Amino acid sequence: MIASFKPRARTLMxxxxxxxxxxxxxxxxxxxxxxxxxxxxxxxxxxxxLLQYAFQTKNELTLPVSAPGSAGMEACFVNLLEPGxxxxxxxxxxxxxRMVENVKRCGATAVTVEDDWGKxxxxxxxxxxxxxxxxxxxxxxxxxxxxxxxxxxxKTLAGLxxxxxxxxxxxxxxxxxxxxxxxxxxxxxxxxxxxQKCLSCTPxxxxxxxxxxxxxxxxxxxxxxxxxxxxxxxVMGYWGGGAKRAYHHTAPINALYxxxxxxxxxxxxxxxxxxxxxxxxxxxxxxxxxxxxxGFVVKSDYRLPQLNAVTxxxxxxxxxxxxxxxxxxxxxxxxxxxxxxxxxxRIGLMGHSANAENVALCLNALETVLIExxxxxxxxxxxxxxxxxxxx
Amino acid sequence: MIASFKPRARTLMxxxxxxxxxxxxxxxxxxxxxxxxxxxxxxxxxxxxLLQYAFQTKNELTLPVSAPGSAGMEACFVNLLEPGxxxxxxxxxxxxxRMVENVKRCGATAVTVEDDWGKxxxxxxxxxxxxxxxxxxxxxxxxxxxxxxxxxxxKTLAGLxxxxxxxxxxxxxxxxxxxxxxxxxxxxxxxxxxxQKCLSCTPxxxxxxxxxxxxxxxxxxxxxxxxxxxxxxxVMGYWGGGAKRAYHHTAPINALYxxxxxxxxxxxxxxxxxxxxxxxxxxxxxxxxxxxxxGFVVKSDYRLPQLNAVTxxxxxxxxxxxxxxxxxxxxxxxxxxxxxxxxxxRIGLMGHSANAENVALCLNALETVLIExxxxxxxxxxxxxxxxxxxx
Numbered sequence: 001m002i003a004s005f006k007p008r009a010r011t012l013m014x015x016x017x018x019x020x021x022x023x024x025x026x027x028x029x030x031x032x033x034x035x036x037x038x039x040x041x042x043x044x045x046x047x048x049x050l051l052q053y054a055f056q057t058k059n060e061l062t063l064p065v066s067a068p069g070s071a072g073m074e075a076c077f078v079n080l081l082e083p084g085x086x087x088x089x090x091x092x093x094x095x096x097x098r099m100v101e102n103v104k105r106c107g108a109t110a111v112t113v114e115d116d117w118g119k120x121x122x123x124x125x126x127x128x129x130x131x132x133x134x135x136x137x138x139x140x141x142x143x144x145x146x147x148x149x150x151x152x153x154x155k156t157l158a159g160l161x162x163x164x165x166x167x168x169x170x171x172x173x174x175x176x177x178x179x180x181x182x183x184x185x186x187x188x189x190x191x192x193x194x195x196q197k198c199l200s201c202t203p204x205x206x207x208x209x210x211x212x213x214x215x216x217x218x219x220x221x222x223x224x225x226x227x228x229x230x231x232x233x234x235v236m237g238y239w240g241g242g243a244k245r246a247y248h249h250t251a252p253i254n255a256l257y258x259x260x261x262x263x264x265x266x267x268x269x270x271x272x273x274x275x276x277x278x279x280x281x282x283x284x285x286x287x288x289x290x291x292x293x294x295g296f297v298v299k300s301d302y303r304l305p306q307l308n309a310v311t312x313x314x315x316x317x318x319x320x321x322x323x324x325x326x327x328x329x330x331x332x333x334x335x336x337x338x339x340x341x342x343x344x345x346r347i348g349l350m351g352h353s354a355n356a357e358n359v360a361l362c363l364n365a366l367e368t369v370l371i372e373x374x375x376x377x378x379x380x381x382x383x384x385x386x387x388x389x390x391x392x
Numbered sequence: 393m394i395a396s397f398k399p400r401a402r403t404l405m406x407x408x409x410x411x412x413x414x415x416x417x418x419x420x421x422x423x424x425x426x427x428x429x430x431x432x433x434x435x436x437x438x439x440x441x442l443l444q445y446a447f448q449t450k451n452e453l454t455l456p457v458s459a460p461g462s463a464g465m466e467a468c469f470v471n472l473l474e475p476g477x478x479x480x481x482x483x484x485x486x487x488x489x490r491m492v493e494n495v496k497r498c499g500a501t502a503v504t505v506e507d508d509w510g511k512x513x514x515x516x517x518x519x520x521x522x523x524x525x526x527x528x529x530x531x532x533x534x535x536x537x538x539x540x541x542x543x544x545x546x547k548t549l550a551g552l553x554x555x556x557x558x559x560x561x562x563x564x565x566x567x568x569x570x571x572x573x574x575x576x577x578x579x580x581x582x583x584x585x586x587x588q589k590c591l592s593c594t595p596x597x598x599x600x601x602x603x604x605x606x607x608x609x610x611x612x613x614x615x616x617x618x619x620x621x622x623x624x625x626x627v628m629g630y631w632g633g634g635a636k637r638a639y640h641h642t643a644p645i646n647a648l649y650x651x652x653x654x655x656x657x658x659x660x661x662x663x664x665x666x667x668x669x670x671x672x673x674x675x676x677x678x679x680x681x682x683x684x685x686x687g688f689v690v691k692s693d694y695r696l697p698q699l700n701a702v703t704x705x706x707x708x709x710x711x712x713x714x715x716x717x718x719x720x721x722x723x724x725x726x727x728x729x730x731x732x733x734x735x736x737x738r739i740g741l742m743g744h745s746a747n748a749e750n751v752a753l754c755l756n757a758l759e760t761v762l763i764e765x766x767x768x769x770x771x772x773x774x775x776x777x778x779x780x781x782x783x784x
Contacts (some may be wrong), residue, residue: 005435005652009423020424028646029421031401032412032594032726035599043397067459070641071621104617196642202424204644226497226618249462250588254420255647260397273686332426
């Protein structure tokens with residue numbers, strides 16, 4: 001007989017999921033009601049409003065897709081692209097490549113703009129690609145690359161797309177709630193995110209928002225959306241139906257309780273305060289890592305505070321360190337992805353995880369483990385550096 | 393400022409979600425760990441084993457899709473069908489029609505076999521369709537039609553498909569855990585279900601299982617699966633990877649805690665006992681409804697015990713009754729779907745909801761409301777009939 005699963009608690013400082021606020025865990029366990037219950041409909045309207053705040057948008061078509069971030073990505077692609085369309089896709093990490101996969105599976109063509117992993121997307125290259133491909137329908141890029149920790153200049157890139165009458169698909173999985181993101185002011189068209197990063201909710205849902213221009217394109221498609229489940233024309237009958245909601249699929253009720261609570265928490269803190277907290281915690285962590293002789297993959301100008309890709313010191317065994325942190329400290333940090341596998345660690349400071357206690361735990365644990373493994377580090381070096389940074 | 397959402401509790405006797413066992417709600421709120429944590433990997437293996445038990449299969453490719461039942465449906469179609477393929481689809485309710493939508497969106501052709509709503513799929517018509525379409529790749533049907541409450545003979549239909557060297561796609565959203573379902577013995581190839589019906593878990597996940605024959609077809613496709621998110625070739629790298637799991641998408645951690653707990657509960661009760669409980673509760677409910685003069689849409693020979701579609705008495709206002717049940721008794725029963733909208737109620741006795749207390753509440757509440765609305769019913773008629781049925 002298999003017994004109930006009672007996991008040992010961890011501190012989550014990887015690339016997501018991040019530590020979940022206990023208020024969200026409590027919300028998840030609330031009594032399940034029907035997906036057409038008037039109480040539930042009211043909560044859906046609130047989620048929409050709260051997401052509009054988080055995304056800084058007035059977009060009517062704003063809702064959580066009932067599946068993880070990669071389904072939110074797919075929702076943007078399958079709704080905007082038709083067979084034969086052309087998309088310009090910027091690649092500077094794992095998720096740009098995944099975008100290309102999505103374009104191909106829509107029967108569309110991808111023109112790629114490549115930048116080194118760890119660098120932001122280069123607006124000059126994008127401008128050139130837009131000029132060379134006047135028939136491109138969308139420009140696709142990742143605002144915050146979770147595989148490298150680089151932030152691209154979404155505002156500038158979207159401005160270029162507009163000049164060339166091109167829509168934008170923007171991955172904000174890791175940026176939403178963690179760094180400045182202004183969907184309306186920047187003119188982003190189709191934007192998707194995840195719940196398990198800077199919203200500090202459990203994984204499984206993908207907030208998306210579509211501009212009126214994008215919604216118009218979706219309504220006027222020639223070919224039906226290849227996914228029935230992700231077809232926004234149908235999903236909107238449920239999420240946008242006001243009091244007269246049409247059944248499309250059964251909403252993930254309790255997961256939505258969790259998202260609602262996470263957005264209420266964000267609203268209580270205030271978006272700008274949340275951005276500032278992520279920046280402040282990053283500064284502490286960076287000071288401590290510097291004292292441990294650990295460098296960043298990404299330059300500080302375009303570094304994401306919430307996703308710290310750092311170089312594994314020479315001679316240190318990646319998996320052994322992560323294993324020891326998990327074993328001795330119940331602390332999870334992330335491995336490198338794709339081209340960076342084995343070369344970097346990814347230390348997340350996302351949402352609820354972005355707090356002084358976590359920074360201290362991570363630095364002290366890492367310091368001890370590295371000293372145990374023979375690194376030449378003075379005991380307490382990280383704490384001293386953090387204190388200096390905080391008090392300065 | 394929007395406040396935390398604290399729903400008023402309901403008794404869920406609609407077509408799903410059903411009442412969630414409190415043990416499952418508790419499991420949902422457990423501490424979130426990483427989707428690559430060794431503890432989590434072990435839990436995933438247990439979920440697979442428990443799903444194999446629930447489906448009565450040894451299929452290696454057995455896992456929960458990280459999205460609701462309609463995504464599980466789509467997973468079966470997009471993985472098995474390629475553009476130009478032909479599928480025979482049986483329609484005897486809403487979900488057969490949704491299957492046709494899926495076939496079309498895969499660029500495949502659907503040959504339909506239609507039966508009246510409320511009737512099971514007619515094996516003779518299926519046999520004729522298989523003979524007339526020797527090039528058909530799959531036969532698709534709904535085992536338990538949630539829109540009507542009719543059970544089709546999955547064993548016989550699958551046997552016919554095998555004789556014609558045709559794969560099967562079978563919707564078991566409402567049957568899994570509620571009535572006999574034997575994937576291996578009956579030779580079903582691609583089977584999907586939901587968590588919010590007879591497993592009594594929260595909605596949001598879709599258990600699926602693929603036979604080795606189906607898995608082989610998926611591995612040897614010419615065209616890539618049109619959905620990246622649902623591509624079983626990729627999903628298996630995570631779910632089937634043993635100790636070496638490859639990241640595909642971030643699993644919905646806490647939702648999976650809930651599914652694990654619901655499957656542990658099923659294992660504790662025993663599958664056959666769960667089937668018997670659903671049958672027994674149905675007998676009580678049917679006796680009480682009969683005493684209220686309320687008839688069934690579906691004949692008893694092929695009626696699903698867990699989904700009772702019943703005819704709304706002449707002159708009675710559908711929405712008014714459901715509204716009053718919700719208002720005065722916090723009791724949710726379901727409306728009719730599609731062709732049956734406004735004509736029937738759908739009373740669910742699924743999973744945790746299939747208990748004597750719920751049967752009594754539903755019958756007493758319905759009796760009172762109908763008497764208030766002028767129906768000529770003797771007070772206590774339902775209870776008397778149930779007592780007679782139980783004691784006989």
